[in-house]
Amino acid sequence: MSAAKALKLRAEDDEDLAIFGACLKGVFGCLNEMAYDREARRFAAILVRPRWEAAGAAAPEAVASEAAARPDEAAIERIRSGLHFDHVSAVRYRRLDRRAPHALLHLVSIVSAPLSERFGIILSFQGGGEVFLEVDRLSGHMRDLDTTPDDPSPDHPTP
Secondary structure (H helix, E strand, C coil): CCCCCCCEEEECCHHHHHHHHHHCCCCEECHHHEEEECCCCEEEEEEEEECHHHHCCCCHHHHCCCHHHCCCHHHCCEEEEEEEEECEEEEEEECCCCCCCCCCEEEEEEEEEECCCCEEEEEEECCCCEEEEEECCCCEEEEECCCCCCCCECCECCC
16 A cells, blocks of 8 residues: 555444445455354455545546546556444345355445334445345444555554
């Protein structure tokens, strides 16, 4: 990772989740990098995201009206990021081929949906597949995983 700091975000409401969605635009992952720990009530995924902030541009929807100002997504540096949600009571995979766990999935959106006494978080993928999380309350975290010695982290203390 370059001199830019690692991204670290927390989501506790719909506005925060919208920021997750903007940062995760253009992300991809695969089913074998997603897991639900029923005992810990946590869903986690490792995804690869474009580093929009390193490209000197906002996320793609922020510059959608100015196609010329939009950076070339293929040329943007990518980084592995961890995403997890706590207080998860159920996970459902819809229209995703569980027999192809290594197939690349391109995330299209991440939104919340109200349920009777709980919330749903929907990760929608290109082609119509979804991961649906039923949660007691919205509590999500996203953090870049790839770091270099220039980045302060527990593995790389600053002198």
